[in-house]
Amino acid sequence: xxxxxxxxxxxxxxxxxxxxRTGSPRTSRTARNHAPITAAGLVAKVILLGLVAGIAIWAxxxxxxxxxxxxxxxxxxxxxxxxxxxLGRRHVPAKYLIPxxxxxxxxxxxxxxxxxxxxxxxxxxxxxxxxxxxxxAIQSSSVKQVPxxxxxxxxxxxxxxxxxxxxxxxxxxxxxxxxxxxxxxxLRPLDPGAATVGPGGKVTAADGxxxxxxxxxxxxxxxITDLVVPTAGGALRSSGLSRAYEGKxxxxxxxxxxxxxxxxxxxxxxxxxxxxxxxxxxxxxxxxGWKVNVGLSNFTRVLTDERISGPFLGTLIxxxxxxxGSTGGTFILGxxxxxxxxxxxxxxTNLYRMLLILPYAMPSFAMLLVWRDMFxxxxxxxxxxxxxxxxxFGQDWSARAAVILVQLWLGYPYMFLVATGALQAIPxxxxxxxxxxxxxxWQSFRAVTLPLLLVALSPLLISSFAFNxxxxxxxxxxxxxxxxxADNPSNGATDLLITYTYRLAFGGQAAQxxxxxxxxxxxxxIVAVVSAVSFRRTRQQExxxx
Amino acid sequence: xxxxxxxxxxxxxxxxxxxxxxxxxxxxxxxxxxxxRHLVGLLGVLFSxxxxxxxxxxxxxxxxxxxxxxLVPTGGVSLENFGDLFARTGFADWFLNSLLxxxxxxxxxxxxxxxxxxxxxxxxxxxxxxxxxxxxxxxxFPQFLAIVAIxxxxxxxxxxxxxxxxxTPWGLLLLYLGGALGVNTWLMKGFFDTLPRELDxxxxxxxxxxxxxxxxxxxxxxxPILAVTGLLAFINTINEFLMASVFLTDTDAxxxxxxxxxxxxxxxRNTNFGIFAAGTLLTAIxxxxxxxxxxxxxxxxxxxxxVKG
Numbered sequence: 001x002x003x004x005x006x007x008x009x010x011x012x013x014x015x016x017x018x019x020x021r022t023g024s025p026r027t028s029r030t031a032r033n034h035a036p037i038t039a040a041g042l043v044a045k046v047i048l049l050g051l052v053a054g055i056a057i058w059a060x061x062x063x064x065x066x067x068x069x070x071x072x073x074x075x076x077x078x079x080x081x082x083x084x085x086x087l088g089r090r091h092v093p094a095k096y097l098i099p100x101x102x103x104x105x106x107x108x109x110x111x112x113x114x115x116x117x118x119x120x121x122x123x124x125x126x127x128x129x130x131x132x133x134x135x136x137a138i139q140s141s142s143v144k145q146v147p148x149x150x151x152x153x154x155x156x157x158x159x160x161x162x163x164x165x166x167x168x169x170x171x172x173x174x175x176x177x178x179x180x181x182x183x184x185x186x187l188r189p190l191d192p193g194a195a196t197v198g199p200g201g202k203v204t205a206a207d208g209x210x211x212x213x214x215x216x217x218x219x220x221x222x223x224i225t226d227l228v229v230p231t232a233g234g235a236l237r238s239s240g241l242s243r244a245y246e247g248k249x250x251x252x253x254x255x256x257x258x259x260x261x262x263x264x265x266x267x268x269x270x271x272x273x274x275x276x277x278x279x280x281x282x283x284x285x286x287x288x289g290w291k292v293n294v295g296l297s298n299f300t301r302v303l304t305d306e307r308i309s310g311p312f313l314g315t316l317i318x319x320x321x322x323x324x325g326s327t328g329g330t331f332i333l334g335x336x337x338x339x340x341x342x343x344x345x346x347x348x349t350n351l352y353r354m355l356l357i358l359p360y361a362m363p364s365f366a367m368l369l370v371w372r373d374m375f376x377x378x379x380x381x382x383x384x385x386x387x388x389x390x391x392x393f394g395q396d397w398s399a400r401a402a403v404i405l406v407q408l409w410l411g412y413p414y415m416f417l418v419a420t421g422a423l424q425a426i427p428x429x430x431x432x433x434x435x436x437x438x439x440x441x442w443q444s445f446r447a448v449t450l451p452l453l454l455v456a457l458s459p460l461l462i463s464s465f466a467f468n469x470x471x472x473x474x475x476x477x478x479x480x481x482x483x484x485x486a487d488n489p490s491n492g493a494t495d496l497l498i499t500y501t502y503r504l505a506f507g508g509q510a511a512q513x514x515x516x517x518x519x520x521x522x523x524x525x526i527v528a529v530v531s532a533v534s535f536r537r538t539r540q541q542e543x544x545x546x
Numbered sequence: 547x548x549x550x551x552x553x554x555x556x557x558x559x560x561x562x563x564x565x566x567x568x569x570x571x572x573x574x575x576x577x578x579x580x581x582x583r584h585l586v587g588l589l590g591v592l593f594s595x596x597x598x599x600x601x602x603x604x605x606x607x608x609x610x611x612x613x614x615x616x617l618v619p620t621g622g623v624s625l626e627n628f629g630d631l632f633a634r635t636g637f638a639d640w641f642l643n644s645l646l647x648x649x650x651x652x653x654x655x656x657x658x659x660x661x662x663x664x665x666x667x668x669x670x671x672x673x674x675x676x677x678x679x680x681x682x683x684x685x686x687f688p689q690f691l692a693i694v695a696i697x698x699x700x701x702x703x704x705x706x707x708x709x710x711x712x713x714t715p716w717g718l719l720l721l722y723l724g725g726a727l728g729v730n731t732w733l734m735k736g737f738f739d740t741l742p743r744e745l746d747x748x749x750x751x752x753x754x755x756x757x758x759x760x761x762x763x764x765x766x767x768x769x770p771i772l773a774v775t776g777l778l779a780f781i782n783t784i785n786e787f788l789m790a791s792v793f794l795t796d797t798d799a800x801x802x803x804x805x806x807x808x809x810x811x812x813x814x815r816n817t818n819f820g821i822f823a824a825g826t827l828l829t830a831i832x833x834x835x836x837x838x839x840x841x842x843x844x845x846x847x848x849x850x851x852x853v854k855g
Contacts, residue, residue, distance in 0.1 A: 041757055062706040071706075092756055096665035097677070100658035100727040107696075107724025108684055114695035123694075160713075160795050333590075340586035345579060352587040359594050361833040362601075364785045365803055366826040369810060370601055373819070379613045381600050409597065414778070416590075418733070421774050425740050456740065459732035463685060472788075513694050528683050535679060 045086060052082055078102070119517035120293055127276050127289045127514075135253045137288040138260055138278070140228040140235035142251035150174070152236070153201035154244040156224055157181075157209035162216040167223055169236060170195065170203040170211070171244055179203055182229035182236055202242065217241045260286065298518035311491035311500070316526075318400070319496045323469040326407040327461060333408060334415025335453065339445070342423045353420070360413035368477035371406045375478075393479045396493040403494050407474055411464075422456040423449070462534045466527050475499045497523050601823045610820025627824040637825060639798045640805040645832055647715045647722070647801060648783035654719075655726035656776045660768070662731045664760050667738035668746060678735075685728040696721065697792055713799040718790060722783055730775045737771040738764065781833050802829045 056079040063072045085094055121127075153172050158165035169182040170190075179195040180187050195206040205211055217224065218241060229236040234248040251262045259270040260278050269278035269286050277289035303309050337356065341349045359367070374381040375392040383389055393399045426449060434444040454461075468474070474496075475481060481492035481499050491500055501519040596617070604615040608624040631637050665671075666678055700721075704711025711717050745767075746759045754762070765772070787803035794800045800808075806825050809818045 038755075038758070041755070059707065066706060068706075093665040093669045093671040093674075096661040096669075096760075100662045100731070103658065103720070103723040104681075104684065104725075104727050107721050111692040111695040111699060111724075112684065114699070115692045118695070161797055164795050337586055337590045340583040343580070343583060346583050347580075348584075348587075352591060355591045356587075356594050358598055358830075358834070360781060361830050362598065363803065363806075363826060363829045363833075365787050366806060366822070366829065367597065367601075370597060370823070370826070373612055374597065374600060376612075381617055385617065409593065413594070417774060417778075421737075421771055424770070425737060456736040459682070459736060463682065463728070463732065466682075466685065517694075531682060532679070535682065 049083060049086060052079060115517045116521060118514050119298055119521050120295060121291055121514045122276050122289075122294045122298075122512075123291050123514040123517075124512040126287050127291050129290060131271070131276075131290040134278075134288045134290040135260070136230055137228075138251055138286055139249040139253065140230045141288070142249050142262070143228065143235040143237055143247040144250055145237075145239070145245050145247045149245045149247050151239075152244045152246070153203075154238055154242055155203040155211050156217050156220075156238075156241065157203075157206060157211045159209060162210055162212050163219070165210075167212075167220065167227055168209065169227065169229055169238070169244060170206055170209070171236065172197055172201040172203060174201065179206070181206075181209075182231075184228065184230075187229055187231055187236065214241065294514065298515050299522075301515065302519060302522060307490070311488060312497075315491060315495055315497055315500050318493070319469060322400075322404065322407075322471075322494075322496060323465050325404050326411060326468040326471070326474075327465045329404065329408050330411035330415045330464070331419075331457075331461060333412040334417075335419045337412075338416050338419035338423055339449075342420065356416055357413045359409055360417070364410050365473060365477060367410065368406065368473060371409070372478045375402050393482050393494075396483060399479050399483055399494050403474060403478055406478060407468070407471070410474075411468075415464075418457060418460055419453060422453050425456065426452045458534070462531050465534075466531055469496070469527050469530075470498045470523065471496065472498050472502070476502070497526075601826055604820055604823035605827050607820050607823075610817065612816045612819035615819065615823075627820040628828075631821050631824045631828070634821070635809065635825075636797050636800065636805060637802075637828070640800050640802045641828070643715055643794075643799065644784055644802040644829075647719055648780050648832075650715075650719050651722040651726075651783045652776045652780035654723055655730060655779050656772055658723070658726040659728075659730035659734055659775065660765065660772060661760075662727050663734035663738055664764055666731065666735045668743070668759075668764075678732075681727055681731060685725070693788065693792060696789070700793070712793055713796045715799075718793045718801075721789060721793070722786070730779065733775055734768065734771060737768055741767055777833075777836060780836055784829070784833060 056075060059075055060072060063075065082098070085091055085098060152174065155170040156167055157170050158167050160166060166183070170179060171182065171187075172179050177192070177197050179190045179197065181190050182188075190206065194208075196204050198204040203211065212220070221241065224238050224241065227238065231246055234246060236244050236246050238244050250264050251260050253260050257268070257270065259268045261268050267280060269280045269284070271277075272279045273292060275285075275289070275294075276292035278286040301308065302312065341352055377383065377389065377391045377394070380392075382392070390398060392402045430448050430452075431444050434448055435441075439447065475494055476499055479492070479494045481495035481503065483494075484490075484492040490503055495503075497519070501516055501523070600615070600617055603617060603619045604612070605627055606619050606623045606625070607615045608622050608626055609615075610627050610630070614621065666674060700712060700717060703717065708714075709716060710720060741764070746763055749759050749763055750756075784801075785803060787801075787807055790801045791804045791807070794804055797805075802825070806822060806829070809822050809825070
């Protein structure tokens with residue numbers, strides 16, 4: 001189909017590939033380099049490189065417009081390197097590795113490194129931005145309604161989803177139709193005619209925004225109360241859901257003493273660059289701080305803070321048990337069934353395979369929630385079927401058994417699939433040869449099938465272990481870490497390190513991204529060491545077949 | 547095996563008692579050879595199916611609540627939940643988004659993985675072992691803890707190139723491709739390793755380029771494992787919800803996982819269970835279909851032909 005098309009195409013492109021052609025007779029040293037250039041291959045190369053060039057040019061314009069020269073340099077270098085690589089005849093392995101590696105670097109390595117760098121900061125709620133941001137936040141949140149404050153009719157709107165999107169205030173200047181839109185960055189006027197103002201001055205609709213109705217607004221009343229719009233004379237805050245006032249800031253920053261002063265109480269809070277917060281003489285801190293480097297203190301906290309270090313060991317042990325139990329259990333069950341169905345005399349294997357695989361075809365997040373409800377004490381299926389009234393998630397060991405059972409159900413079809421694939425890759429001659437030599441079925445399994453299966457599947461088992469070690473959904477969507485001991489509500493019996501970390505860092509109280517990143521590095525180190533050791537063990541095996 | 551069966555048949559000519567004994571023995575042998583396989587298969591199928599029966603029953607339950615759902619529906623059957631699903635939620639949009647994202651990510655990541663696996667399996671170059679090991683290590687970093695970093699990075703991307711930013715399927719697709727190399731590469735490298743090297747060496751001697759060896763010889767031989775990994779990537783992507791929930795906040799941009807999770811939040815857990823179960827069943831349709839479609843690749847033998855040739 002493509003041959004007649006590619007013929008003239010390649011002729012037209014001939015001048016462009018001059019260097020490639022002249023290069024080939026000169027530098028070829030191995031047999032591989034003598035291979036002829038095919039028309040189809042050339043056309044594919046031209047199209048793909050053209051696509052790369054097109055994407056690079058498309059991506060360059062916004063970078064130039066935003067004057068991000070660093071980003072532009074990276075883009076130009078990457079594109080040049082790609083052209084050099086694919087127009088030349090050398091670096092053959094790189095030609096196969098680079099496409100995936102580019103994505104890996106951009107969307108996996110960079111975020112991971114970024115996360116690692118936040119482990120050395122106090123980044124989190126109250127320490128998100130710069131010191132200037134903190135000062136603005138302190139001043140605007142101290143705004144109080146004073147006699148004579150201007151009142152505005154208020155509508156709350158969003159550009160996104162009414163239940164989750166970032167909120168803005170739409171206010172109308174009293175007596176006029178001038179509508180302004182305000183968010184945490186400030187207040188700016190909206191084009192005349194872009195908004196519809198109803199009777200009483202309230203905005204009922206605005207271009208590009210969804211105005212929240214009363215029900216939606218009251219569901220988000222906390223967000224609305226928290227939204228402070230800085231203005232020249234102070235800040236705008238809501239009073240109820242349909243009025244806003246412009247109040248005066250009580251607290252102000254004084255650059256002379258590098259401190260914040262409260263004009264009502266006369267207290268002062270001095271900036272402390274070590275912790276990234278304004279601290280009063282008696283040690284009281286203002287909630288709004290800024291991001292600073294804290295060195296290793298996030299790491300030492302894991303070991304020295306008793307609330308964290310104490311339960312850490314118990315959780316670590318259960319975490320290993322969970323990962324090994326899930327991986328080993330699913331592998332053994334999946335392999336057994338794959339072995340059972342792998343026989344030339346077996347009929348109906350397709351039907352079995354179709355039905356067995358169904359748990360894997362189901363959306364696992366949904367099935368985790370379904371299993372949680374099946375373990376429900378009062379009207380759960382398990383208790384109904386067996387006439388029990390066990391509180392499955394109420395006792396340590398029943399909860400642990402339950403989550404492992406759920407993992408077994410979710411995971412064994414996968415192991416069954418890959419084991420079936422690997423079994424089919426084992427030449428039947430090998431097992432036939434052992435049976436001719438008089439080996440029993442068990443001997444043949446031990447000596448031939450299992451080693452070959454393990455060669456093919458050991459990397460999968462290692463990565464399955466790593467996945468289960470951090471299987472957040474398996475716990476978070478079922479037990480949520482329960483049951484909790486009476487004296488320690490932060491660390492439950494089924495908690496994995498990752499759900500435990502999540503609760504410490506994100507749950508309930510303020511987000512502590514820096515601390516969370518530090519613990520995730522701990523987890524990473526543990527898994528990396530375990531996997532590196534297993535990897536070394538599979539190394540000899542792999543070399544035999546490599 | 548065949549010879550033994552033959553001997554049993556000749557032995558059976560002695561008399562009726564012997565025939566009976568032989569029939570019993572044959573049954574025993576049938577059980578030892580084939581029967582136990584069916585027993586294991588049936589037990590596995592039972593274990594696999596019973597939660598699914600519960601979901602089906604919940605989806606057909608006219609009351610639509612968790613507390614009124616039993617394993618086998620006794621209070622009548624209705625399709626009301628399915629109607630409610632489309633009338634009250636953006637299920638159709640979510641479904642299309644999921645198909646687009648999961649299908650694209652599965653196809654692209656299998657291709658990228660196969661390229662890398664070919665290099666790792668067939669070529670020896672500096673940094674090969676380091677590359678393999680670092681692939682494994684990078685995969686071990688819990689991705690959801692990098693979500694803050696990803697969120698900040700994509701905030702900038704959304705400002706620069708809105709077409710691949712938040713609330714678009716493309717941004718999420720790119721992010722998923724970041725994980726394309728990894729487990730899949732290892733799986734495929736393992737299978738490339740089991741293919742005899744003589745195959746591609748003889749092709750090279752015959753004048754084939756490395757690209758021809760890859761596309762003409764290697765890819766067709768590993769088609770079964772490409773199908774398996776593609777299926778796994780598709781299912782993983784459909785199930786992924788943490789990244790998707792950060793990326794897709796507009797109702798019509800959501801994927802199935804994000805949208806359906808929202809159904810069971812808050813106080814509506816019990817009342818929405820029937821609709822949720824209906825959605826779960828419909829979500830399973832694409833994955834079941836893809837599996838059926840790829841079945842023949844998965845089942846066909848991997849290397850038996852190649853080794854004999």
